[in-house]
Every structure is written in C-alpha cells, then in structure tokens.
Amino acid sequence: MSRWGMRAVGALVVMVLASSCTSGGGSGDPAEQEKAKDPLTITASVENGAADVPVDSVVTVDGFDGQLADVTLASADGATTIPGEVHGVRWTAGQLLEPATTYVLTASGTGDDGRQVTETSRFTTRALSLDEQTYPAVAPLQGETVGVGMPVIVSFDIAVKDRAAFEKRMKVTAQPATDGGWYWLSDNTAHWRPKKFWKPGTKVTVDLGLNSVHAGNGIYGQQDQHVEFTVGRSVVSVVDTRRHRMTVKIDGKARRTIPVSTGDADHRSRNGIKVIMEKHRSIDMDAATTGVDSDDPNYYNLKGVKYAMRVTNSGEFLHAAPWSAASQGNANVSHGCVGMSTKDAAWVFAQSKRGDIVSYVGSPRRLEPANGWTDWNRSWDEWLEGSALGADAEDA
Incomplete structure (x- = not known):
C-alpha cells in the first residue's frame, strides 16, 4: 500500500473512534476514490494492424471508465467514411466494409479522471475476386413512371444462397403505405409486388443495403441501391x-x-x-x-x-x-x-x-410461371410462400 493509502486508512480509523455518533456526508472508502479517477480505456473489435478482415465485419468500439465522444472509421485515402452510433459505452458501425481497403479507426473520449484520450488504429480488409461478389440490378429505373402492375425486380449476377440474409436488407416503402412482399423466383431473381395493384400516384422507394452482406458460399453483395419511382394512371x-x-x-x-x-x-x-x-x-x-x-x-x-x-x-x-x-x-x-x-x-x-x-x-x-412478369397469377398466400422470411415476409 502507498503512503497515501496508509495515511487515508489511519485517518479513517481515528475519525470512527473519535466520532462514532456523527453521520458522514459521503464515502471515505479510498478504493471508491481511486475508481473515480480511472482513465478512459478504448477497445476496438478489430485489432490494430489486422489484415484480411472479413468484409461483413461489424466494427465496434467500447469505452470503459469514461465516455466516448467521437469515433471515426474511414478508408485511408479518405474516399469512404463508415457512419456509426454510440449507445451506452459502445459505438457500432452502421455499414459493413469494402474489400481490399485499408481503414483508419480513430476514437476519443474523456475518462473518469477528467483526461482526454485518443486512440488510432489501422486494418485492412480481405480482397474479393469478381467471382466472390454479386451485384444487384433493379427495375423500375430511378425516376421511372410505371403501371399499376409493375413489380420491383432485383436480379443478381451471381446466385444468392442465403436468401433470408439478403431479404432482411431489401426494403420497399410506399406513400401511401402499401402491403406487399418478396418472392424469390430463383437464387438470382427476387420480385416484390403489392397485395393488390398499385394505387395510381403512389411514390415508391427501394433500398437495398446489401453491400458486403454474405450471400452464402463465400459470395458477398456489392453496391447498395436506392431507387425511387412513381405509379402512373391505371x-x-x-x-x-x-x-x-x-x-x-x-x-x-x-x-x-x-x-x-x-x-x-x-x-x-x-x-x-x-x-x-x-x-x-x-x-x-x-x-x-x-x-x-x-x-x-x-x-x-x-x-x-x-x-x-x-x-x-x-x-x-x-x-x-x-x-x-x-x-x-x-x-x-x-x-x-x-x-x-x-x-x-x-x-x-x-x-x-x-x-x-x-x-x-x-x-x-395457360401462361407458364416466370414466362414474363407473371406475378399476378399467384394468390397472395402463394406469393408469401415464396419469401425467405416466412411469416415475417409481409411489409407495409
């Protein structure tokens, strides 16, 4: 024990013996006092200098004995910045990573001791060949005006085996709100259609957050998509x-x-x-x-x-x-x-x-299934059976 600690213990004993009937205004425990003065410790989920980091890694940063103030995750060339949010003592990246990219992670905050701490680290993600990446193509096109029977069509150049992982990140929203769901015609094609024909004038937004999501068999999605279109007259x-x-x-x-x-x-x-x-x-x-x-x-x-x-x-x-x-x-x-x-x-x-x-x-x-956009020849119950998410398939 340090001399400062021995004096503190002695003073405490004397105070208790001399004034056992006096109530204290706060803790005199030296351990509590020392704990309140600990510096901020910053820990990241990816080690400094790591190589071949999987692109579907969700980077997190934890701050102990203090408060995280700012975390920045960006490519070393400054071309790409990964957004994120702090919840409690943890910062979590809001996007996955690009292949064959060196990232710089900088985190700062203030410890319980009142001192500011900044930690910087670097890591590099794994390179992917074209055969390990699948790219989505979307119809309708951005800004297109379409008919009331138009499905949202997403086509992948390489098969998606983990359909559920992809479907969770394939969102269709509409104003006014419209019930609808996904149907996978194959591992390469998924359609979203409303329960009934679109209402004329509906504004539709398609968001595909598939970049670096694992599609199965070592294949990863590429290029998030954001498409807006309008439904014209019937x-x-x-x-x-x-x-x-x-x-x-x-x-x-x-x-x-x-x-x-x-x-x-x-x-x-x-x-x-x-x-x-x-x-x-x-x-x-x-x-x-x-x-x-x-x-x-x-x-x-x-x-x-x-x-x-x-x-x-x-x-x-x-x-x-x-x-x-x-x-x-x-x-x-x-x-x-x-x-x-x-x-x-x-x-x-x-x-x-x-x-x-x-x-x-x-x-x-009879018209054969998939000989064209034959989506409206299936009942709604049959349509929902084509989703990879089962009972959770129907969106609004």
Whole structure:
C-alpha cells in the first residue's frame, strides 16, 4: 500500500473512534476514490494492424471508465467514411466494409479522471475476386413512371444462397403505405409486388443495403441501391381471344374496344394476367429468337414492326399488324401476338407504360410461371410462400 493509502486508512480509523455518533456526508472508502479517477480505456473489435478482415465485419468500439465522444472509421485515402452510433459505452458501425481497403479507426473520449484520450488504429480488409461478389440490378429505373402492375425486380449476377440474409436488407416503402412482399423466383431473381395493384400516384422507394452482406458460399453483395419511382394512371387491358377484341380501361373506365387477331390453333396466345415489359416504337421480329428454325414452315422474319410491346419472355407482343387486317375482329391467325391496325396500335402504345396490365381470357393455353412478369397469377398466400422470411415476409 502507498503512503497515501496508509495515511487515508489511519485517518479513517481515528475519525470512527473519535466520532462514532456523527453521520458522514459521503464515502471515505479510498478504493471508491481511486475508481473515480480511472482513465478512459478504448477497445476496438478489430485489432490494430489486422489484415484480411472479413468484409461483413461489424466494427465496434467500447469505452470503459469514461465516455466516448467521437469515433471515426474511414478508408485511408479518405474516399469512404463508415457512419456509426454510440449507445451506452459502445459505438457500432452502421455499414459493413469494402474489400481490399485499408481503414483508419480513430476514437476519443474523456475518462473518469477528467483526461482526454485518443486512440488510432489501422486494418485492412480481405480482397474479393469478381467471382466472390454479386451485384444487384433493379427495375423500375430511378425516376421511372410505371403501371399499376409493375413489380420491383432485383436480379443478381451471381446466385444468392442465403436468401433470408439478403431479404432482411431489401426494403420497399410506399406513400401511401402499401402491403406487399418478396418472392424469390430463383437464387438470382427476387420480385416484390403489392397485395393488390398499385394505387395510381403512389411514390415508391427501394433500398437495398446489401453491400458486403454474405450471400452464402463465400459470395458477398456489392453496391447498395436506392431507387425511387412513381405509379402512373391505371391502364388495364383485357384481350378476349374468342371474341377477337381488346378492351382498354383507363382509371377504371372503358376507353376503347379494338378488333384484334391473336394466336392461331397451333400457336395459341397464353391465358393469364401479363404485364408490359418493354416498349418498342419499331422492332425486328425474328422467329429464330423463339426457337423456330429458318427451315421451319412457321418461320418468320418481320422487319420494322410498329408499336410493339412485349408481355412474355417467349415472344408474345401487342403490335401493329397491317398484314392481318382482314382477320382482325373475326379470326386468330398470329403466332401468339396480339395484332391490330397501325392506327389502333399507335393509340394503345401512346396510352401504355411499362408495368401496365394486359389480361388474356378465352384461350385454352395457360401462361407458364416466370414466362414474363407473371406475378399476378399467384394468390397472395402463394406469393408469401415464396419469401425467405416466412411469416415475417409481409411489409407495409
């Protein structure tokens, strides 16, 4: 024991013996006094000089015997800063780390002894090859105005095995609030759709916080995404393949009924709810792209087809078909497309957006799952079963 400590103990004994009936105004315990004067100790979750730090590490800093005041985590070149928050005695990074990057971690605060302490450390993250990174692509595009049937589509160039880890960080919010959920078509593709068609005018925000999240099998997400889009007016068309008519409703009111020709007996147009995926003012249509060989009697190669809008992956479009004018309204003679006059096709094209609904009725041929954006052909309960989060899948 130090001389200062021996004097303190002696003084305490004398005071107790001389004045046992006097109440004290505070603790005279020297251990408590020394504890109150401890310096701040700063400890980080990543050691100084560490190499090959996993990119999905959540960096934390703890402060003992004092208060953390400021923590900065940034790349050594100053290009990237990782935000974070202090809760109690711990600072926690709000983002994961970039691969092959040297970071500088600086933490400062004041100890119980009243003195300021600053600690600085450096570490480097593990490098990742392109085969160890998966990048998301999002539809709709930033600022796009879409139809009431438009799903949010996220496509990954490398498969995501830990779907749940990703889905937890894939957020869709809307004004007004809209119930919806994710459905994984495969390890490379996930769709989010509302429970019912979007309300016109809805503002939608997509936030993907996937950067450096482990996708499984040593693969990590890259490039967080933030996309905002708007839902335009409701344009819903119904193609009646038996009556050879298409009725276009705008904001719930029938605006025009158009004579059409759909797929013939050997190439039936598919029944079901389809969504406009692409719009082309002019496009070449080669049957070879749908698997029909040039020697096949059914082969065609049409140049400059006007006002074409794709509704399936397999090659069904709505488009101008002046060559079938005599059949429009009374016979089905196409290879699956909806053909109409150039004048009518131009009108429909002008009214339509990507994401508008085109519902086909009257055909004996069913639309195959994932042959286009076929999301609306599943019941809501079936849709929720496609989420990686089970009962927690439904968002608002």
